[in-house]
Amino acid sequence: MLDADLKSQLKAYLEKVVQPIELVASLDDSAAAREMRALLQDIVSLSDKITLVERHDDNVRKPSFSINRPGTDIGVRFAGVPMGHEFTSLVLALLQVGGHTIRLDDAVIEQVRQLDGDFNFETFISLSCHNCPEVVQALNAMAVINPRIKVTTIDGGVFPQEVEARQIMAVPMMFLNGEHFGQGRTSVEEILAKLDKNAGARQAAELNKKDVFDVLIVGGGPAGAAAAIYAARKGIKTGVLADRFGGQVLDTLSIENFVSIKETEGPKFAVALEQHVKHYEVDIMNTQRASKLVPGKLIEVQTESGATLKSKSVIVATGARWREVNVPGEKEYRNHGVAYCPHCDGPLFKGKRVAVIGGGNSGVEAAIDLAGIVSHVTLLEFGAELRADAVLQRKLRSLANVTVIVSAQTTEIHGDGQKVNGLSYTDRVSGAAHKVELEGVFVQIGLVPNTEWLKGTVALSRHGEIEVDARGQTSVPGVFAAGDVTTVPFKQIVIAVGEGAKAALSAFDHLIRADDSTEAAPLASAA
Structure with missing residues (x-):
């Protein structure tokens, strides 16, 4: 064996x-x-x-x-x-x-x-x-x-x-x-x-006892990990508040474009990130989700568990999550035919008919992978043409059990009350309505930033991303941001790592330049 x-x-x-x-x-x-x-x-x-x-x-x-x-x-x-x-x-x-x-x-x-x-x-x-x-x-x-x-x-x-x-x-x-x-x-x-x-209440009580941080990083993905390492190396009191350490990388199967690492898997990369951070004196507070940011001389971050943490500076690195289609039936049939991870859930649809919504690299890669498992794949792209790399498009179109439909706006996901049994879309050119009978729908239409908890506090773009300048500074003094949650273009791991490092250096610079009356980090930390 x-x-x-x-x-x-x-x-x-x-x-x-x-x-x-x-x-x-x-x-x-x-x-x-x-x-x-x-x-x-x-x-x-x-x-x-x-x-x-x-x-x-x-x-x-x-x-x-x-x-x-x-x-x-x-x-x-x-x-x-x-x-x-x-x-x-x-x-x-x-x-x-x-x-x-x-x-x-x-x-x-x-x-x-x-x-x-x-x-x-x-x-x-x-x-x-x-x-x-x-x-x-x-x-x-x-x-x-x-x-x-x-x-x-x-x-x-x-x-x-x-x-x-x-x-x-x-x-x-x-x-x-x-x-x-x-x-x-x-x-x-x-x-x-x-x-x-009673775990949540106990954890909140323990968090409330923590001293003021010099820099508090909200988010434990690549950007947050890099920020933690660069901040800790400056000798300042550093904390990481994370829903789950590793972030979106944990849901990534293959990583082949991170410089110096020819190939790895997302979960392995996430473990390496956490081990690197733990090499330094960083207070990691895992399974905690931020619910509110309160600006001030000492910035407060409140958590869903009821805790309040205080810090002299904050770096927001909460990343992004899968974007939903937001059509009737999507939420009702999530995990009952509506899926977001073809690698995880694809084998459960062996021999069945499925649709992939999204014609970018993720969508086309999903369709190619699923074609080797299911009986038929229908790929729906909102635009007039696929957006995936040419090599992926050639592979996709060579598969006999794949149908590609462009200019297609998904309007509803149907089910029988227990599981998915179809999908409706409108042809954006002719206006004609169509229904496809199938058993599964895989949504691959990009990401949405995790910024709901920040609305009304920091300036956000029309897409909900945190607006930052060249130093990672947000509209709130002392609050910085990095990674996929920001307006920085090109959502890539290597870019998130660089932006996290930059935000930490900017936060440190903010602390050592702050007037003593603001209770900023002690100047001795700059040594």
């Missing part, structure tokens, strides 16, 4: 296992079961601390296997063969069940340990989903910490009937004790916030 190189790497990891592990397989006669048996046999051959048993259990999915610590209630289960993006999840599960250190903050580990109740999680994933591993790894770690948490990771491609029965049209999708719990990339902290109802 595993090639020689992968076996060699896995063997080195398994040397870190300190507790015995028992792999318990429940198999059938399927091809997936044969792959699973081969994978488990390979694992067992690499460590004398791991044993394999096969048991016939009518109460569990087949094929599936659990990773158990004998003599305890600690264990996790995989229903399907965890390869692709989930191979790392498998390795981590083996190490953690085997007693290796779980890399979470002590406070988070204690919060998981103190959860009161029995929690049975089922998470549906696809092996091509780059957002799924974070959820799988978060829940697996929680199950090892607290044995009252039971987790099963289910590959939707191996259990299509269950996917159909539960109307799962987006991954990762979590169920808790049989009820829908959430979907999309989710961290341990975010899961805890939903399970522990």
Whole structure:
């Protein structure tokens, strides 16, 4: 099952296992079961601390296997063969069940340990989903910490009937004790916030105790990370308030244009960003969303959790999110046929008909990828011609199961009350109305800046972007901005990083030039 190189790497990891592990397989006669048996046999051959048993259990999915610590209630289960993006999840599960250190903050580990109740999680994933591993790894770690948490990771491609029965049209999708719990990339902290109802109030109380920052960065994407590094290197008190560290990069599959890095994946890049920031004395406040900016001698940033942070300067780097079509049916059928990530959710539409809205690079790339999975792709572009690079357009038009329609204005997404079954559009040239029968709609029409919380405070463009000058300064003294949230053209990671660094340097310059009466950063910080 595993090639020689992968076996060699896995063997080195398994040397870190300190507790015995028992792999318990429940198999059938399927091809997936044969792959699973081969994978488990390979694992067992690499460590004398791991044993394999096969048991016939009518109460569990087949094929599936659990990773158990004998003599305890600690264990996790995989229903399907965890390869692709989930191979790392498998390795981590083996190490953690085997007693290796779980890399979470002590406070988070204690919060998981103190959860009161029995929690049975089922998470549906696809092996091509780059957002799924974070959820799988978060829940697996929680199950090892607290044995009252039971987790099963289910590959939707191996259990299509269950996917159909539960109307799962987006991954990762979590169920808790049989009820829908959430979907999309989710961290341990975010899961805890939903399970522990008092967590928000406690976190707000802790944030309210924090001293005044010299610079507070709102946003943890590339721009925010770069700003944090450059600010911290100046020796000033630096904080990062982030909804999720990594930002939009976490939803990016492939990065091939960041200078000095030939190729990487978004989640890996985000981890590298966070590790670099943590190398310095930066106070990272994760899973926190800003709700209001209050200008003043000391600038206040209020959070949705009820906390108020104060800082002598602020850098806004809240980035952008997927733009919605804003037509009837889009919100109603989101995650029930309306999707925004073709890599994550595409496999759930195998053999079905789908539409892609958007003819830029993202839309055309999505259509090309989906064409290899679904029965037919209809690409709708609002303009008179596609906007994607010529090489992508040539590839798209070579595909027999793709129809391209330009000058098409999407007017409605239809459904049967449970899932999508069609889409209507108007021909912008003739005015004729058309309806396409299909099962999925992938929206790829660009980004919208995350600035709703700033309206009425800083000057925004007609597109909602923060207006900045050449130094990253906004219309409010002491408030700077960087990255995709600003009017700076060309929304690229490398540009966001540069703008974040520039904003930090500008904020530092603002602090050392400020009069002492404004309680600006001490001049000693400039040394």
